[in-house]
Amino acid sequence: MNQALEHLDLLIEARWVIPVEPAELTLENHAVAVRGGRILDILPISEARLRYSATETVCLEDHVLLPGLINLHTHTPMSLLRGYADDLPLMRWLQEAIWPAERQHVSEEFVFHGSLLGGAEMLLGGVTCANDMYFFPDAAARAYEQLGMRAVIGMTVIDFPTNYAADAADYLHKGLQAHSAWREHPLIDFALAPHAPYSVSDASFERIGSLAEELDLMIHIHAHETRDEIAQSLAEHGVRPLQRLQSLGLLGPNLLIAHAVHVTPDEIASLALNNVGIAHNPVSNMKLASGAAPVAAMLAAGIHVGLGTDGAASNNRLDILQEMRQAALLAKLSTMDASALPAHKILQMATIHAAHALGRSAELGSLRPGKLADMCAIALNSLETSPIFNVASHIVYACGREHVQETWVGGRHVVKGGVLLHNDNTELLRLSRLWQNSLQN
Template sequence: MTQTTCLYPQYLIPVEPAATVLSDHALVIRGKSILDILPAADARRQYAEASHIPLATHALMPGLINLHAHSAMSLLRGLADDLTLMEWLNHHIWPAEKQHVSDEFVFDGSCYAMAEMIRGGTTTVNDMYFYHDAVARAGVQSGMRTIVGCSILEFPTNYAQNADEYLQKAMNARASFENQPGIDFRLAPHAPYTVADATFQKIVRTANQHGIGIHCHIHETEDEINSSLQQYGMRPLQRLHQLGLLSQKLIAAHVVHASDEEITLLANTGVSVAHNPASNLKLASGFARIHAMQNAGVNVGIGTDGAASNNKLDLLGDIRLAALLAKAESGNPSALTAHQALEMATLAGAKALGMEQQTGSLVPGKFADLIAIDLSYIETQPLFDPVSQIVYASGREQVSHVWINGQCVMQERQLTTLDQGALLSKAAWWQQQIKPQSC
């Protein structure tokens, strides 16, 4: 018989309808899905035979969706800090990856990242890296809802020699996990400055033919834009638009530098943006115009980027940062309210992935991807508005429970699908392998 579980939080924050907070309500899970949301007294009566879990000091809300990450790079955390993007990539990250990245590296690093993300309330990750099978296996192992972004570049790495080989390996990996619940794939051309026109066109044709989404770094730095102007006589977004890349299939990571006309173009073509506030600040990339994008109708979610450039996979922390930066960048303290910021990291992320009918909000029939945050901590009392406290005051250590696909993957801060001790041992082993690179 399918297990039925009733959860009784102090506050239930469904995200849909917008700006809603329910008190004295229960959420009912049956199998993988949300079965019901109803008053607590009715739940106790109608589902008397279910398992009943009190969450008397908690807020229950949708799991967070990390819209842009490089999970395996958790093993490179702190390797090369306080550098510009291209110096960081060319002289530190890419050389380290050339020496160490393998199927084993990617599996271990992805599992480690997924453990960190689960502990911080993330239930879905939109990844971008190499060794796609290893990322997918880590998602299966951890229970994380995983979108495997298959990196595509023109130059060789440990994984492939050219763009055609990257693309072929992406399609092979997708076929291998075609029937695996919770695992999906996207084509992930790295960036306009690492992918040629012909490859972008091939990616668009493949994506359209097979119904696959696309995930790409775009307009991350001013140098990227200036280089494109010199090489192509146009800005990257204009070039990508001419190549047919801009559509509802595309998640554009970063978009730190966008003119009014480009924001309108993003809105008109249905492109979603993955805002990465922490890594944008750490790499001094600039201040994305999130308030202007949202006013224009662009769907914007939040990503952590990789642990090598953040250095935390802490989506709760990035929600707060996104809200504060939007106010400062726009000069408007009402920009990106707490409710709007929370929606960015949940329902907006689901919309970007084309999964808003399956996850991103607490609605009967959707997957049971949800988290409980304990608001009884001294840092979140007194409590006048639970959403405000979650966005502006809570920390990831207050996430007590996480359910993905109805499975409790963390209970009272204890991971149930991953072995914390084994993960720490693996991290220590990799530290010794990589350490000469940082000396």
Template sequence: MPQAVATLLNARWIVPVEPEQRVLEHHTIAIQDGRILAILPQAEAATRYQADTCLDLDKHVLIPGLINVHTHASMTLLRGLADDLPLMKWLQDHIWPVEARWVSRSFVRDGARLAMAEMLRGGTTCFNDMYMFPDVVATAAQECGIRACVGLIAFDFPTSYASHMDEYLTKGLQLHESLRADPLVRTALAPHAPYTVSASALERIGRLAEDLNLPIHIHVHETAAEVEQFQAKHGCRPLAQLEKLGLLSPRLLAVHMTQLEPAEIETLAHTGVHVAHCPESNLKLASGFCPSARLDAAGVNIGIGTDGAASNNDLDLFGEMHIAALLGKAVAGDPTALPAARVLRMATLNGARALGLADQIGSLEPGKAADIVAIDLCQPETEPVYHPISQLVYATSRHQVTDVWIAGQRVLANRELMTLDGPDLIQRARGWRKKIAIERRA
């Protein structure tokens, strides 16, 4: 008697990511209770299981859900607002003034939901966010069924969210406590950067991370000017400051890291720090080049992030994988650096490791959550298919994502969002654009 299961996905190819180079042909994923029950040949699955839902994806490759390890989700509402500017001018003269005027609970909710729609349609099933009103982002993630790590943001200066460090941390810890039992949404401590959060506050955050066993998500070494200014003021580079404060550990996710010396790479490897590589944002802002191939060779765990849509200008991890692979080769001067399978791992299992979720997501394995993405490779842009993993990294568009499951729930079906109202999101985004644009012209 066949065993009853919730879902059977029969696919042309399955790329489990672990082991790194493996491609399974004509296999089936059996899903039950939101988890992967088995991965086995289709003929065997047909005799062993009977499913409530059975999909034949004979043109598709199935991969683990992509994991975006650095976002400012609500900044989708600032997409294209101030392009073609250097980082600090972009921040100080444009982004921060607009945020001070407009960021509110409603702004964050509308922007985060727009971002979630974009990410789901692009195969991203988990994102690691850093922005004001993280409680609003958490609620929006719960409502649409996306997996999220929401950053408990902290600055030394006031924002619309909090007026001082004690308030940032109090609100953040309250949110953390409220999410302790949530199956999809968790938290990370998120001090913005060493130049916007004092050493004493960072030390305090480090103790909280240790006590609560939470990740720390922070911008580090994003530009040469930032590093030079910090060194002139404090007598050391930002990474050295974090080391003095005891923050360099496997709990730390350091974002950008475009300015690294060889000894610093060794330190990162020795201490187990994770790196969030955001190639498109770094290129657009001319921030520098993360030495991703050297980090990888040294054993540093690297995940891939998009940064915010205001500096990218999208949340497309297929695009990021493509650029990460090419840029890694160019910076290393080596065409064999960062092969396609390694880059796909960066966007999946490495990201899960960086967030402390590798036992739950990041690869397609029995027992793990059924976070799965189906991509149609039988399109003119990706035919012929000699090597599916190469096609995913070097040729595939996010528009070829047809279906997405998170914890076994189908949240994208034949390109249609199942948990979000796309037309409503678009109308709300246009409303914000009208308000912000009119005031900027005044």
């Protein structure tokens, strides 16, 4: 008598599976079993067919299945400013173009529509979780909920007024209101997001540190992005930004620093000692001529370094696959070492290292039983991806986001056959054109 098969919500059969944990492992002809939005099992396809029945079975004969990619630093609503002020250095870009445009146009509606547009772009590129930082966090949360995408939404704090808030206390008040409203949502988390050391006072940092400890929240900040930023800190405070943050008690495992381009060996050692996470943004750093972060040295020191896109206004793409390739090439060029940041290490940066830096490695960043079923599948059946000698290397050096065919968030199919399932592309394009017309007038 045949034993009854155990029932699943979803069974994905793939030509290759890269679970990321254990490291440097590529499984062939394996299946991932999903129940209740979480991974139940990973096993050979032949065994899965004997053990499980499923409400939905997806056969990916020419695909590699990966954990969902994590965009560790972005400003998703700025998708509406894509290409608005190209080819300028950071401070001119901010002061002459971006901040004036934001003063005129940023609103709750701007953030909602920009988050929809940018979130859809990320899902189509295999990104299942974004660590976001911008204004009007409630509007961003509503957009991510509509998309069915996971997000950590920054409660921005800055010491000057914007369309969103009047001062640091007002930013915190409004951010904490949004945090409270979304506290129980399965897709939405929050972080405290002081903009940067040059735009936040010591008093505001002290309040942020207290709230992070009280509410068990991450702190997400830009720091050491440019040499000018460091010179300004030395002139105004007598110390480099990281030293100032350390003196305020902010260096710790709940701190995530975006960029960290200009850091000394001693600062790398301090970041490692304090378990600080880093979001590396290679394309934005190159486009704004900020520099090349010493990523290989940071990883060698034991720091969890993930990958971010920054906003579409300073990158033009919210494309983690592109960041993977550029991070690998930039590391090799800047160190003059062709073995720096090999393919599997880059895959870890886009997944499990980013999850560690977010404090979410227990649920995200790898394909393991018990973790959330956030996954993407990349097709390797085209001319430009043939022949295939090393699957991990192919993902980093040969593939682009156009090869992403399937994306799941919590076991829910959100991209199928390269098409966004639950949101209307025509409507998103209409909204984009409306904002383009507004920004040009």
